[in-house]
Amino acid sequence: MAADNSAPTTEGKRSARGKKRSSKLLDDKEDYDDSKRPRRACERSQCPAKVPICFAGATDRCAGSSWTSRWYHISPGEHFCNECFDHYYRAHKDGYTIFSDWKRIWSTHGKNEPKLMLFFADQMLPYWVQCTAKDCKKWRQLSKDAKFDTELVQRFKCGMSSSGVKRVDLPMNRRWYSQVTSAPYLWNSPSATFLTGYYPDGVGLSVSDPSNRGAQEDPLAKYPKGLIQPFTNDGESRSALSFHPDFIETEENYLPHLSLDNPTLYLALRNLIMSLWADNIKEWLTVEKCSYNLLCRGLTRIRMVEDLPLLLQYLTCNGFINSGLLTIPSSLHISSDIQKDVIIIGGGISGLSAARYLHDMGVKVKVLEGRDRLGGRIHDTHQLVDCVGQGAQLLIGQTNNPISIIAYQAGLGTKVIKEHCNLMDHRGKLVDPLVDRRIDFHFNAMLDVIAEWRQTKELSHDINLLDKFFEMHEQFKEESQLPFTEEEEQVLQFHLGNLEYACGASLSKVSALNWDHNESLPQFSGDAVLMKDGYSQVVKRMSENIDLCLNTQVLGIDYSDDVITVKTTDKTYTAHKVLVTVPLALLKKQTIQFTPPLPEKKLQAITSLGAGSLEKVALQFNKKFWKSKTDEDDFFGHVPAEEKQRGLFNVFYDISTSTSDSGILVTNVSGEALNLIKDKTDKEVVNLCLYTLKSLFPAQTIPDPVNYLVTHWDSDPFAGMAYSYMPVGSDGSLYDDMAKDVNDKVYFAGEATNKQFPQSVTGAYLSGLREANKIILSLTSEITQVDT
């Protein structure tokens, strides 16, 4: 043992016989030694232990590595003898009270039956710790009663020169758990504070550890409310980027190279990682930090530490942990031998998230952006009194959302949007709250009926959502004989208009079968928030230190050779991998020529997925005249007089964030209503909007806006759309087809490639990370292939 380390040695408190044995435990030869002593092999099938050693040493009669009438097998390298078993099991023996006390605590607070095997695993197995000395890194065994804690694991230096014991190789096999009869659970796990509502042993924590039981302080109290939630509560449907702590999710079952043979310990490990991340979202979570906090007895600890890098990588790549603006430890950077260039086409959020990740991982990456600015469909203006997002400005569901995490890490302002919204009809009358509630309920009930209907339908049965909705609505009226007033029908139109805004398309084009296909996958929960200073602050942070070429429109990509050529308006670039992030509408218009042409499946996805439209109008007034009617609400709804107007200025958001008297209203035009503004000048659109506001506030004099803006995303040569949608006859698999790479050379990211979170900034951001990881995996596997 090195002088600077007070860690217990293998010499623990034992009987004389036990002491002698303990030093033998370090000598691997003894394990499989062909000595002449009487001995007995472990009888469990496939157990390699010919001369097992009892790790318990609980009594002077312990067999050590000699003959015993029966070996009890915990794992291929961990056995205890019949004498030690008897010591705890027989009522007249000394150990019986110790076992009984343990059993009482376990049966009071635990879920699993407190069997003697579990007792041995929980209380008697020795500890294993890896030497931290750079030139050693050997796993060493400590005595079972050593003081084993995070501090010891962090500082442990064995000071020994021996090569280490062979038993350590056993848990290196990832099928290790399949031969473990009773695995030990974790002690002092940081996840205990997150999992107070669970039986500790149900989530892989030792019941014996008092800190794993009972109420603790809320570990998330330090964050803004609802920012982080690593675990979904029992009984609730899973929210995005969280886990049920006692359940292995479907996608985890397909994790390659991870040992899932002991589900409870897998959960313990995954929950530990999620908890450590949730505890500090401002620091990259490393393998080392996790292993310091991974405390349990036995060889199991070695197996769990072995699993850490892959599990951390999986959780990082999929946005569960290590999100946002963190410094990636240099140990994870890819080798400088990999001198391959990556070109990213498009400096929107997806392109930049990929660029940042690749750059930080040590890859040579360049972004080619057609416009004279970054951000793409994120474009803020500060010409009005407060920041106005001409594209994205809202974040729906802030909990675990990587963009909210970036905002938190960077100290960017967000404002929670209050849910309440008054509805006003075209004469300015406030809709009776009872009518509002009733129609809201009816609207959702009709969507539920459609969800029921589609359960048995094939894609060939698909029809548009608008027709299906009214078919169900009329059927309901007929069957229930409930009358709907004109006002109620108009409120229904308001809701349909809102849905058109969410879909980015007229419901007459949207699939009744799959309009909400992504709802079958976990979605972000928590409040909707307004990015007070706009999303472009996020764009700015993401683009720092990246090699960017603005005003560089890509015209063609030739990937017929090993080296890809990218032709732009300016010059031709070469690269080994190209990531395309241009909006779907431009892929449809073939603004980039691919040589050879893209595969049929990709072209079909591009053709079939919908490119939706949405325009915004922002008006700045010297006075917040709407406050008299909207109280403290952040938005109010406009119930249209006619069906064709349902997408015309149907919600007005008060996005004013400064305290000045001036205020800003932002509203949208979507669906068929876009036809009502398409031939109008901006001034005419603003006048139409003022006309609507005047009808909503007839008792007031509405001043002319002091400033305004009207967006033109549809005619924007670098966008041509707002966000993607599901047209009639399509399903979510199109998003997967959009995301597929071509020949491991041309990759695709962007909101229209994210099946789980399409249409959003978050979805685009995550798609960039996804592709960056794919590129890194490809680059590193190429180099490995060359090496071999």
Ligand SMILES: Cc1cc2nc3c(=O)[nH]c(=O)nc-3n(C[C@H](O)[C@H](O)[C@H](O)COP(=O)(O)OP(=O)(O)OC[C@H]3O[C@@H](n4cnc5c(N)ncnc54)[C@H](O)[C@@H]3O)c2cc1C
């Ligand atoms: C009006 C509107 C409101 C929205 N509101 C919200 C909201 O509140 N919340 C939300 O989460 N999302 C919202 N969105 C959606 C969100 O803005 C997008 O999903 C997201 O920004 C898309 O990012 P992206 O990287 O996929 O694409 P883009 O941001 O479009 O980036 C693609 C980039 O490629 C560039 N490019 C195109 N062609 C070429 C070429 N040939 N050569 C080089 N560069 C090229 C473009 O200039 C662009 O910079 C809104 C969108 C719109 C239009």
